[in-house]
Amino acid sequence: MNDQKFEAFYAEYYDKVFKYILKKTGNFHAAEDLTMDTFTACYKHFDRYDETKASLGTWVFTIASNKLKNHYRSDQTFAQLQDYSAVDDGMEDAVVEAQHLAELRDVLADALETLNEVQQQVIVLKYFKNKNSKEIAQITGLTSDNVRAIASRTVKKLKDYFDMRQIEY
CATH class of the missing domain: 1.10.10.10 (Winged helix-like DNA-binding domain superfamily/Winged helix DNA-binding domain)
Incomplete structure (x- = not known):
């Protein structure tokens, strides 16, 4: 594993993932825990990341989304929210799309240079x-x-x- 590459990835995405999870949970401490769980999973599987399948942003937000789903499944308080999963899926798609557009903007800026x-x-x-x-x-x-x-x-x-x-x- 290339630790420097992971550190750069972590620095670029930590705040974005934390804010996304915080917005979803509304709980600062849960967001901290879930964000760390997300990056722990990313670290464990960083060597298996395949850039031909998804961008790093899409990959990390997919992992974060799965951590959130597992969190909600294990927390009985959110059992009644299962009926609203279609809304959550739409929001996840919007986050992934926004991330993709941000990446395109950055690449376009580099290309224009x-x-x-x-x-x-x-x-x-x-x-x-x-x-x-x-x-x-x-x-x-x-x-x-x-x-x-x-x-x-x-x-x-x-x-x-x-x-x-x-x-x-």
């Missing part, structure tokens, strides 16, 4: 500022045809960046 200044400007204006090719041409001093060509090549470059890292978008 690989572009030259003109490529960055064209992509930001087109996809984040919703400018058309003619407007971008006026802003940048390029021709509309050149803007379209740069945008097309740059989008392909960004897709390749995501594909090379096996990131689903």
